[in-house]
Amino acid sequence: MGKIITFANQKGGVGKTTSAVNIAAEAGLAGKKVLLVDNDPQGNATSAVGLFNKKNLTHSTYSTIIAPDTVRSSIQKTKFDNLDIMPSNINLAGAEIEIIEFNDRHKRLKSALDQIKDEYDYIFIDCPPTLGLLTVNALVASDGIIIPMQCEYFALEGLAQLSVSVKKVKQMYNPKLELVGILITMYNGRLNLSLQVMAELKKYYSDKLFKTVIARNVRLSEAPSYGKPIKYFDKHSKGSQAYAEVTQEIFERI
Numbered sequence: 001m002g003k004i005i006t007f008a009n010q011k012g013g014v015g016k017t018t019s020a021v022n023i024a025a026e027a028g029l030a031g032k033k034v035l036l037v038d039n040d041p042q043g044n045a046t047s048a049v050g051l052f053n054k055k056n057l058t059h060s061t062y063s064t065i066i067a068p069d070t071v072r073s074s075i076q077k078t079k080f081d082n083l084d085i086m087p088s089n090i091n092l093a094g095a096e097i098e099i100i101e102f103n104d105r106h107k108r109l110k111s112a113l114d115q116i117k118d119e120y121d122y123i124f125i126d127c128p129p130t131l132g133l134l135t136v137n138a139l140v141a142s143d144g145i146i147i148p149m150q151c152e153y154f155a156l157e158g159l160a161q162l163s164v165s166v167k168k169v170k171q172m173y174n175p176k177l178e179l180v181g182i183l184i185t186m187y188n189g190r191l192n193l194s195l196q197v198m199a200e201l202k203k204y205y206s207d208k209l210f211k212t213v214i215a216r217n218v219r220l221s222e223a224p225s226y227g228k229p230i231k232y233f234d235k236h237s238k239g240s241q242a243y244a245e246v247t248q249e250i251f252e253r254i
């Protein structure tokens with residue numbers, strides 16, 4: 001049975017998309033059948049796997065949320081091993097308003113993904129930087145959540161807020177939702193602040209922190225403009241190695 005895992009953090013620029021794309025690609029290379037769901041109106045994950053012409057998409061995460069039974073028509077193959085994408089574009093920004101009055105507004109994505117879950121080993125969902133209805137839909141559909149975060153001063157406050165939301169979704173809609181792990185991204189071990197925040201995280205979340213830490217690596221930030229996950233762009237880079245390692249940790253956890 002496939003596992004559905006959401007990458008969420010209400011803060012922008014913390015490495016959600018980079019992590020979702022590269023972990024999805026790594027899992028595909030490891031022989032798992034993978035679907036990457038772009039659940040962000042910005043469509044960054046869509047471009048990062050080579051779909052740059054997303055303006056006129058008629059089948060997308062948006063059409064799926066509006067009409068969950070059409071889920072299959074919105075899935076495309078990518079040119080990467082075992083990796084499919086449900087692409088997204090700016091239309092998705094309207095979805096929250098359009099479904100707000102539906103009784104099942106929280107589980108539109110779940111209704112869709114439940115129909116195809118068994119055809120994949122992993123479905124990874126990349127979320128927008130909010131805790132709005134799109135992210136709630138992702139969490140309701142998921143078995144687990146991965147929280148990418150940077151070692152910054154406000155990171156711990158953000159994590160506490162996010163934990164409250166996850167707990168609420170768990171209580172109200174999805175008791176099986178579990179925290180798969182917290183992934184430190186863009187790490188710079190030469191900064192005192194990073195070391196301090198890391199020490200705090202270890203104190204409170206030791207069993208949930210992934211052992212692998214994603215260091216700052218310029219190749220990771222260059223890969224999306226070529227429409228390639230890091231393993232296909234520069235497989236010897238530090239970033240590529242780190243994402244390969246954390247993907248193994250994920251396989252062990254869920």
Ligand SMILES: Nc1ncnc2c1ncn2[C@@H]1O[C@H](COP(=O)(O)OP(=O)(O)O)[C@@H](O)[C@H]1O
Nearest residue numbers: 012013014015016017018186215216217220221
């Ligand atoms: N480990 C890293 N090293 C260097 N740049 C990174 C790293 N991870 C992400 N980035 C860059 O930082 C920016 C924000 O990352 P992104 O994954 O888009 O965050 P989010 O999806 O949370 O908004 C992007 O430009 C991305 O290429």
Ligand SMILES: [Mg+2]
Nearest residue numbers: 016017040044
């Ligand atoms: Mg993003």
